[in-house]
Structures are given as structure tokens and as C-alpha cells.
Amino acid sequence: MGHDVSQVAQRLSAQSVKGYYNPYELLQFPEKIEMNQWFTSPELTSLFGSDEYEALSEEQKQKLSFFEAVNFFSLNIHGEKSLLEGLTKRLYDEAPSEVTDYLHHFVDEENKHMYYFGTFCQKYAGKIYPDRKLNFPREYATGEEEFLFFVKVFVFEEIVDFYNVTAARDERVMTLSREINRNHHDDEVRHLAFGRVMLKELFETHSSQWTKETLQGVRDYIKAYYLTTWREYYNPDIYVDVGLAKPYELAEKVFESPAAKAHRQKASKASLQYLQKIGILNEVFEL
Amino acid sequence: MKTEQEIKENLKAWIVKKNPKIKSEDLTNETLLMESRIISSLHIMELILEIEKLRGSKFNIKNIKPGVFQSVNSIYQAFFVSAT
Numbered sequence: 001m002g003h004d005v006s007q008v009a010q011r012l013s014a015q016s017v018k019g020y021y022n023p024y025e026l027l028q029f030p031e032k033i034e035m036n037q038w039f040t041s042p043e044l045t046s047l048f049g050s051d052e053y054e055a056l057s058e059e060q061k062q063k064l065s066f067f068e069a070v071n072f073f074s075l076n077i078h079g080e081k082s083l084l085e086g087l088t089k090r091l092y093d094e095a096p097s098e099v100t101d102y103l104h105h106f107v108d109e110e111n112k113h114m115y116y117f118g119t120f121c122q123k124y125a126g127k128i129y130p131d132r133k134l135n136f137p138r139e140y141a142t143g144e145e146e147f148l149f150f151v152k153v154f155v156f157e158e159i160v161d162f163y164n165v166t167a168a169r170d171e172r173v174m175t176l177s178r179e180i181n182r183n184h185h186d187d188e189v190r191h192l193a194f195g196r197v198m199l200k201e202l203f204e205t206h207s208s209q210w211t212k213e214t215l216q217g218v219r220d221y222i223k224a225y226y227l228t229t230w231r232e233y234y235n236p237d238i239y240v241d242v243g244l245a246k247p248y249e250l251a252e253k254v255f256e257s258p259a260a261k262a263h264r265q266k267a268s269k270a271s272l273q274y275l276q277k278i279g280i281l282n283e284v285f286e287l
Numbered sequence: 288m289k290t291e292q293e294i295k296e297n298l299k300a301w302i303v304k305k306n307p308k309i310k311s312e313d314l315t316n317e318t319l320l321m322e323s324r325i326i327s328s329l330h331i332m333e334l335i336l337e338i339e340k341l342r343g344s345k346f347n348i349k350n351i352k353p354g355v356f357q358s359v360n361s362i363y364q365a366f367f368v369s370a371t
Contacts, residue, residue, distance in 0.1 A: 130348070132335045132348060133328075133331065133332045134331045134332075134348060134351065135328050136321065136328045136353075224330075225329060231336075236339075248339065248340035251336070
């Protein structure tokens with residue numbers, strides 16, 4: 001593994017040590033919360049920009065924002081569970097000691113985030129929305145599986161960070177939700193920096209040995225993974241809880257709408273451009 | 288509730304929509320979907336949503352056994368005939 005990755009890992013470890021916090025002291029979860037407030041930015045709710053959204057009362061829009069926040073936090077829990085499995089598998093593996101040191105912080109911080117997301121969902125919604133993703137074993141070219149693991153981390157975290165930053169800055173959003181988003185973003189800045197340098201390193205190491213078909217397969221996978229990741233933001237379970245009719249049809253309709261496509265493109269712009277800049281993608285595709 | 292034929296036709300239409308490389312006339316109820324790479328792991332989440340919509344109810348993915356996504360027939364058997 002290259003000098004760049006070790007140097008970045010060392011720098012990030014120092015920052016993690018400096019910013020270390022006790023999750024049980026940092027945020028407090030009141031017994032009850034008022035429902036007539038915003039739990040995420042209205043613009044981040046999946047129905048925003050649709051006729052169905054405009055037809056909702058203010059009270060229904062805020063209820064929607066609550067279940068959208070529960071969905072977002074649930075997605076984070078499922079994503080971070082997979083991430084933790086992958087990260088712990090890589091502890092004390094072939095990576096330099098600086099990388100292993102940083103993986104300890106990465107694991108620690110992701111675990112704290114899950115505690116925040118899970119506590120919010122369980123305490124105020126009484127549930128976590130279930131995961132619908134399944135992964136089936138397949139064969140990989142040399143280095144492809146390792147590369148795709150970090151691609152998934154990268155795509156997932158880059159999208160999440162767009163939501164974290166937007167909600168954390170939004171003064172309309174209730175304080176606890178803003179704080180969860182802010183805390184997550186503060187740690188994710190380091191995870192994103194690590195993810196970017198890892199991706200570049202792994203691509204440079206392995207892609208020259210891949211066949212043209214493998215490289216195209218990797219590019220197709222990245223596009224499909226972006227779309228699958230985004231599709232989970234349009235969860236029919238949210239619409240059931242808000243009391244909206246035909247939840248599955250509604251999810252499909254809003255996902256395909258021009259407003260939703262424009263939102264996804266905006267939120268994914270920086271990550272897609274990065275993947276193109278370092279040669280992983282040869283085009284910025286539409287989402 | 289849709290008939291068996293309607294459900295299978297819906298599933299095939301969904302598969303063709305998700306993978307334009309396959310023509311509807313080449314897709315039968317027995318076509319091997321995963322093995323032929325017509326659908327991949329990344330399609331499963333959306334396929335589960337489609338199945339839930341057709342069934343009118345959710346199911347626990349932890350109860351899904353390997354091989355249920357092998358073909359349209361096996362999907363029908365697992366999610367519309369057998370208890371899951």
C-alpha cells in the first residue's frame with residue numbers, strides 16, 4: 001500500500017484522537033419529542049417537488065419529515081453494519097500499521113453513529129425500517145472485491161454526507177436531529193478523506209491488471225450501486241406510516257420524476273466528478 | 288389478488304425493464320436469472336419491492352432461502368405460494 005494512504009491515515013488518526021468524545025455525554029435524548037416540527041429539511045424529503053407533496057398539510061409535511069429522518073437513520077444503520085463487517089475484517093490484515101491504527105478509529109466512530117441513529121429510531125418511532133438488500137457470492141478478478149468494497153463505502157458515505165450537511169445547517173430542523181447530522185458529518189469528513197485516498201490507491205494498483213470486460217463490469221456496478229443506494233431513499237414504508245395511498249406506486253413515481261432526478265444529480269455531483277477525475281469512471285452518468 | 292399468470296407476466300415485464308439487454312420473447316418462466324446475469328445482487332432490493340407490491344404485503348428477507356431468485360417460477364413459488 002502506498003505512502004499516501006499511510007500518511008493520510010496517520011494524519012486522520014491524530015485528528016480522531018484529538019476529537020474523541022463520549023457518545024453518552026455528547027447528545028441527550030429526551031423521553032418524548034413534539035411531532036409538529038421538522039426532523040429533516042423539507043427539500044430532503046423524498047416527495048419534495050411533487051404534486052403529492054404540495055397536497056399535504058403542514059402537519060403532514062412535518063410527519064413526513066419525521067419518517068424520512070427515520071428512514072435516513074435506518075439506512076445509515078444498515079450501511080454502517082456492512083461497513084463495520086468489512087472494516088473489522090481488514091484489521092491487522094495486510095495493511096500498514098498506520099492504516100490499522102486508523103481503522104480502529106473508523107470502527108469506533110461508526111459504532112457511535114449507529115448508537116445515535118438507533119436510539120433516535122427506537123425511542124421515537126419504535127422501530128428501524130428493515131433492510132431489503134441481499135448480497136450473493138460471486139467470483140471477482142484480483143483486487144476487484146477489495147476495490148468494490150471501498151467503492152460502496154465511498155458512494156454510500158458521499159450521499160449521506162450531502163444529507164448530513166444540509167440538515168445540520170438548517171435552522172428549521174429540530175435540534176437533536178441537527179446535532180446527530182452534525183456529529184455524523186464531523187466524523188465523516190475524515191472517513192471520506194480516507195475513502196478517497198483508498199479508492200485511488202486500489203484503482204491504481206489493480207485496474208491495470210483487469211481485462212477490458214472487468215473494468216466495464218466495475219463501471220456498470222458503480223452506476224447500479226448508485227441507483228440502488230438512491231432507490232432506498234424512496235421507501236414505501238415511509239408513505240405507509242404517513243398514511244398515503246398506494247405507497248409502492250408513489251415511491252416508483254417520485255423516484256422517476258424530473259425533480260427527484262435533479263436532486264440526485266446535485267447530491268451526487270461531487271462524488272461522480274471525483275470518480276471521473278481519477279479515471280474510475282469514464283463518464284458522469286445520469287441518476 | 289392477481290392470477291398466477293398475471294403475477295408472472297408482471298415479474299417478466301419488470302425484469303425486461305431493468306435489463307434492456309434481454310428481449311421479452313427470450314424470457315420464459317424457467318430462464319435462469321442470476322446464473323445468466325440477467326439480474327444481479329444489486330437488483331434484489333428493487334425486485335423485493337416489486338414482489339411486495341404484487342403480494343400486497345411485506346416479508347422478512349432473513350427468511351429468504353438461497354435459490355429463490357433463480358427464475359420467475361421459483362420467485363412465484365417462494366413468495367406467492369409458499370409461506371415466507
